[in-house]
Amino acid sequence: MKKYTDTGKKDTRSGFGDGLTELGRKNKDVVALCADLTGSLKMDEFKENHPERFFQIGIAEANMIGIAAGLTIGGKIPFTGTFANFSTGRVYDQIRQSVAYSGKNVKICASHAGITLGEDGATHQILEDIGLMKMLPGMTVINTCDYNQTKAATIAIADYEGPVYLRFGRPKVANFTPADQNFQIGKALQLQEGTDVTIIATGHLVWEALQAAETLNQNGITADVINIHTIKPLDDEAILKSVKKTGCVVTAEEHNFLGGLGESVARVLSTNHPAPQEFIATQDTFGESGTPEQLMDKYGLNASAIVNAVKKVIARK
Amino acid sequence: MADYKALEDLVVQVRRDILRQVHKVNSGHPGGSLGCTEFFVALYNELMERNESFTMDGIGEDLFFLSNGHISPVFYSVLARAGYFPVEELNTFRLLNSRLQGHPTTHEGLPGIRIASGSLGQGISVSIGAALAKKLNRDKHIIYTLCGDGELQEGQNWEAIMYAAGNNVDNLIVTVDLNGQQIDGSTNNVLPMGNVKAKFEAFGWEVMDIEKGNDLKAIVTGMQKAKEKTGNGKPVCVLLHTVMGNGVDFMMHTHDWHGKAPNDQQLETALSQNPVTLGDY
Ligand SMILES: Cc1ncc(C[n+]2csc(CCOP(=O)(O)OP(=O)(O)O)c2C)c(N)n1
Ligand SMILES: [Mg+2]
Numbered sequence: 001m002k003k004y005t006d007t008g009k010k011d012t013r014s015g016f017g018d019g020l021t022e023l024g025r026k027n028k029d030v031v032a033l034c035a036d037l038t039g040s041l042k043m044d045e046f047k048e049n050h051p052e053r054f055f056q057i058g059i060a061e062a063n064m065i066g067i068a069a070g071l072t073i074g075g076k077i078p079f080t081g082t083f084a085n086f087s088t089g090r091v092y093d094q095i096r097q098s099v100a101y102s103g104k105n106v107k108i109c110a111s112h113a114g115i116t117l118g119e120d121g122a123t124h125q126i127l128e129d130i131g132l133m134k135m136l137p138g139m140t141v142i143n144t145c146d147y148n149q150t151k152a153a154t155i156a157i158a159d160y161e162g163p164v165y166l167r168f169g170r171p172k173v174a175n176f177t178p179a180d181q182n183f184q185i186g187k188a189l190q191l192q193e194g195t196d197v198t199i200i201a202t203g204h205l206v207w208e209a210l211q212a213a214e215t216l217n218q219n220g221i222t223a224d225v226i227n228i229h230t231i232k233p234l235d236d237e238a239i240l241k242s243v244k245k246t247g248c249v250v251t252a253e254e255h256n257f258l259g260g261l262g263e264s265v266a267r268v269l270s271t272n273h274p275a276p277q278e279f280i281a282t283q284d285t286f287g288e289s290g291t292p293e294q295l296m297d298k299y300g301l302n303a304s305a306i307v308n309a310v311k312k313v314i315a316r317k
Numbered sequence: 318m319a320d321y322k323a324l325e326d327l328v329v330q331v332r333r334d335i336l337r338q339v340h341k342v343n344s345g346h347p348g349g350s351l352g353c354t355e356f357f358v359a360l361y362n363e364l365m366e367r368n369e370s371f372t373m374d375g376i377g378e379d380l381f382f383l384s385n386g387h388i389s390p391v392f393y394s395v396l397a398r399a400g401y402f403p404v405e406e407l408n409t410f411r412l413l414n415s416r417l418q419g420h421p422t423t424h425e426g427l428p429g430i431r432i433a434s435g436s437l438g439q440g441i442s443v444s445i446g447a448a449l450a451k452k453l454n455r456d457k458h459i460i461y462t463l464c465g466d467g468e469l470q471e472g473q474n475w476e477a478i479m480y481a482a483g484n485n486v487d488n489l490i491v492t493v494d495l496n497g498q499q500i501d502g503s504t505n506n507v508l509p510m511g512n513v514k515a516k517f518e519a520f521g522w523e524v525m526d527i528e529k530g531n532d533l534k535a536i537v538t539g540m541q542k543a544k545e546k547t548g549n550g551k552p553v554c555v556l557l558h559t560v561m562g563n564g565v566d567f568m569m570h571t572h573d574w575h576g577k578a579p580n581d582q583q584l585e586t587a588l589s590q591n592p593v594t595l596g597d598y
Contacts, residue, residue, distance in 0.1 A: 031453070055449065058483075060476035063442045067480070070382075070446020073431050074454055075374050078446075093436050094473070098443055102423045102433045 001217055002192055004176045004210050010147035012168035012204075013111040017042025019154025020079060024050050027077065027158055033068055034081045035061050040170075041081035041111050065091045068106045069098040077158055078106050084113035084167060085126040088133060099163050100136040106163050108133075109154070112170045113143070114254035115282065115299055116204060116292035125287035131259020133165040134232045140185060141232040143167040143253070143261075145206035147175040149229060152183035160185055167203065169254075171292040174207045177227075186230045188238035194222030197310050198242040198249040202228045202261045205252035205280065205301060212306035221310065231261050236268045243269060248276045248313040252306055254296075257281035276316035278309040319363050324533050326594035327398060328358050332564045333597060334394035336587050338410040339578040345411060345419070348574035349465065350391035352496050352531070352559040357395040359536040360461060364544070371401060371428035379458045380447055382432055384440020385465035385494065386420040387576065392429075393417050397598075401429035404598040438471025440464055441491055445481050448489045459547055462491045467499030470508050475520075481552040482521030490543050490553045495530070496561040498572040514556055523551040530559035565590055 023030045024046045032046050033055045047054040057064040061082055068078035080087065087110035088095070099106045110129065117125045134141045140162060144150040150168045157164045191206070192213050201209035206227045213223045224242045228235065243249050249269070251262035262279040269275050282299050296302045331354050339345035361367070365379040383392050390410065397404040402416070409415035416425040420435030432443050444462040451458060468474070481489060493513065501507050510516075517524045523546045527539035539555065546553045561575070562568030565587040568579075579587055 052453070055484075057480060058476075060473075060480065062439075062473040063445075063476035063480055066439050066442020066473065066477065067446035067449065069432065070443040070448070071450045073374060073380070073443075073447045074376065074450025074456070076450050076453065094439055094442075097433050097436045098439050104432075 006174035006176050009172040010175045011172045012150040014042050015147040015150030016154050016168055019151040021045040023158050029077045031076045032079045033057055033064050035064050037082050043081050061086045061091045062094045065094040066098050069104045072104045079109050081109050084110035084129045088129040100139050105161055107157050109166045111168055113167045115287040115295045116169050116171045118292045119289050121289040122286040127256045127282050130255045140164045142230050143203040144229050145203055146177050148177045148179050152181050156183040173204055186233045188235035189227040191227050192225035194224045196221045198224040198246045200226045200228055201252040204254050208303045209252055211303035215307050234264050239268050240272055243275050247317050250278045250309045250313055252280035276313050278313040280306055280309055319537050324358055328354050329591045330595040331394045332591045334407055335390040338390045338407055340584045342411040343578045345390055346387040346576045348561040349388040351563050352561045353494055354391050355531050355533050355536055357391050361395050361399045363537050364540050381461045382440050382444045383434055383463055385468050386434030389421050396429040407598045437468045438473040441474055441477035445486050448486050460489045466493055466495050467504050478520045485550045486552050487548055487550050492555040492557050494559055495556050496559045498561045500575050502572055517554045522554045524554045526556045528558050530557040531563045
């Protein structure tokens, strides 16, 4: 088994902030917009370094998306920052018409995604955003797993022409991917090699999938662990290659099982290579207040839930 | 000095284009289109500084954004007759595989269009973004925007209106088509808008009226004044008092023709009130 070590817990949103800071230095066309959450999104440094390229929009997310779309006309590369809920559901029609349908090069960067937002509770914990965004034609959807990957993704999407939804979170989590990684949009990462089951995970669930794979290995079950950071376009090839070998799959995400990564994987399998699948995801429910760990535990979004799902799916082969 | 005879001829021809487009497919929005015909003709042929060829970024030229996308027939006609695409293409309005979609879009690559619109309330925000990009690019040109009066009922407008004044977006002229009508009736009946001028002023905008919003001279002189007001720290709003359905007697002063096409008989009557000037497409 490959060994992955946590180099020190860090929040993915800081990966975004530091990536943005680097972009600010490297690319003069990058501009940033925020709707009164500059600190939460870790955008302070960009703002300090480039006041003329930072736009404080106020608590007006619809306007922020529209202004971002307009800024692309004139060659700017706008990065908008607010919570995932206010980045998607609040402004769906604005994104749909002014960004996606208009084909604008806007990077919608969303922090505090999912249930690990914690104590603020369900009003702020969006578990539907991946579905909302992946349904928009032409939208690229990325959900990163740790600080290093988020930073690399932030930098990489500036070089990609087209609308992107970049989803990350609030809590400090294991930082285990390489600091010098080359982030390739749409390219799945094989983290472990196995033959009994494929575990496909995105976001905060990737680390949990690695923990699950270790536990399984001690019980004589070997797993392919795949990190899907790009949910759309999905790396069909990597998924099929693995599932053809293992014959079953567990998908894991911090999102509703309706509309998430799991459904995208199910579509790939059902049209190419049907195989048993179990879904680690929230079960069509809202979240609630609690600490991130408590919530991940209560909603079955952790390593032990993945282990149980693996046993179940292998039995269905 | 503007050649008002030529502009007037163009106005009449554009009216014919509008009527013939919507008649052919028995759908589309003639009322608002006819009410804004003089404005579009003046804007594209007298007021805007435009580059010869179309580029999305529009560096070094004035840009126009249509927020109330339903009045696409007037937009398409004026763009075609300004040379952005062949006038014959007006024949394809709302047809399958056309670049002239029901509401304007960048998606089919129609020259002259820089944003999709149709879902109301988004155009001022987009225009602010384009205005900010001009400032970053040290490009002294102006962003023009048109929106409907009923459209102002959408909350996003007021987010944008607050932002533009608070951030001195002074290279922006937003024109409001103040025709007093929307789909279900007059704006006063649907949702009374109160004093629109006072509202914009309270938000910190420079506001002016063009009382004769269907008079080419009044529009040209009024918009030139508006242009002089740019660059002074405030965004500029022009309240354009128009008559919906202008130029076709039975379509005027009513919301009935907001989104309804004339039948054969009605088309004939409407066209007879606007005899060919430059030639039909
Ligand atoms: C967000 C949104 N809601 C509703 C509509 C349907 N709609 C199209 S035009 C219109 C009326 C607009 O009124 P106004 O802006 O005054 O335009 P006019 O009727 O004068 O042309 C409505 C409600 C829409 N296009 N977008
Ligand atoms: Mg109106």
